[in-house]
Amino acid sequence: MPHAAVPHPATPARTAAAVAARATGLSKVYGHGETRVVALDSVDVEFGRARFTAIMGPSGSGKSTLMHCMAGLDSVTSGSARIGDVELATLGDKQLTRLRRDRIGFIFQAFNLLPTLTALENITLPMDIAGRRPDREWVGRVVETVGLSGRLKHRPAQLSGGQQQRVAVARALAAQPEIIFADEPTGNLDSRSGAEVLGFLRESVRAMGQTVVMVTHDPVAAAYADRVVFLADGRIVDELADPTADAVLDRMRRFETAGRTS
Numbered sequence: 001m002p003h004a005a006v007p008h009p010a011t012p013a014r015t016a017a018a019v020a021a022r023a024t025g026l027s028k029v030y031g032h033g034e035t036r037v038v039a040l041d042s043v044d045v046e047f048g049r050a051r052f053t054a055i056m057g058p059s060g061s062g063k064s065t066l067m068h069c070m071a072g073l074d075s076v077t078s079g080s081a082r083i084g085d086v087e088l089a090t091l092g093d094k095q096l097t098r099l100r101r102d103r104i105g106f107i108f109q110a111f112n113l114l115p116t117l118t119a120l121e122n123i124t125l126p127m128d129i130a131g132r133r134p135d136r137e138w139v140g141r142v143v144e145t146v147g148l149s150g151r152l153k154h155r156p157a158q159l160s161g162g163q164q165q166r167v168a169v170a171r172a173l174a175a176q177p178e179i180i181f182a183d184e185p186t187g188n189l190d191s192r193s194g195a196e197v198l199g200f201l202r203e204s205v206r207a208m209g210q211t212v213v214m215v216t217h218d219p220v221a222a223a224y225a226d227r228v229v230f231l232a233d234g235r236i237v238d239e240l241a242d243p244t245a246d247a248v249l250d251r252m253r254r255f256e257t258a259g260r261t262s
């Protein structure tokens with residue numbers, strides 16, 4: 001029975017305070033003419049505050065584009081992207097830079113570490129730029145959890161790929177931003193380090209009220225989230241609350257079958 005698709009009249013609209021970020025009719029088109037790609041096609045989605053949301057979908061379905069638009073790293077073609085109640089399109093470059101710096105943490109698919117800084121300097125860089133004093137105890141806990149205690153004085157080139165990824169994860173968590181966008185944060189980690197990072201992300205949501213939005217291809221990683229949103233061809237096609245790895249896998253198989261028969 002398709003009851004989930006019918007809006008429930010008794011459900012009150014969620015207040016702005018309960019929503020950390022929101023896309024409304026968000027479209028993103030790259031290129032023109034023959035190279036035109038509709039990366040996002042009128043996406044409506046809300047990311048609840050103090051919630052851990054996973055975004056899944058095939059390669060090229062628009063996951064990274066959605067994260068970049070929501071984090072103010074890329075402009076939208078039409079529709080709206082909001083952080084809290086701030087409409088990103090209304091901000092000038094300086095205001096956007098400040099919002100990203102003060103309110104958003106981003107873990108990229110590529111790590112974007114500064115090669116001349118040590119691991120610790122990379123981790124505290126966003127706070128240094130913002131002129132904020134790092135909470136030493138918290139930074140210590142983050143560093144320990146991602147298993148970097150013995151590597152804090154190393155530069156990125158002296159670290160393995162997985163260690164560099166952990167620096168990027170620690171950098172986003174250390175500043176305790178209003179919302180963290182993570183693009184496959186455990187893609188380069190072995191399963192044990194991956195599980196530690198995911199467990200820590202989940203714990204930061206439950207215990208500290210951190211808001212996390214994470215792209216992943218891995219049903220096991222998605223199962224750490226409170227909710228999974230599925231993208232295909234730039235559209236939200238499904239979602240799942242309180243996911244288990246099996247339920248996610250099952251949903252993914254259904255899309256694959258639908259894709260093959262259409």
Ligand SMILES: Nc1ncnc2c1ncn2[C@@H]1O[C@H](COP(=O)(O)OP(=O)(O)OP(=O)(O)O)[C@@H](O)[C@H]1O
Pocket residue numbers: 030031037038039057058059060061062063064065066
């Ligand atoms: N800067 C760009 N210029 C032109 N097209 C782009 C650009 N960035 C992304 N695209 C296109 O937009 C679509 C969505 O890309 P996106 O990177 O969001 O996919 P994704 O779901 O993150 O995929 P993956 O799982 O492989 O990371 C793709 O077809 C891609 O080729």
Ligand SMILES: [Mg+2]
Pocket residue numbers: 063064065109183
């Ligand atoms: Mg991507």
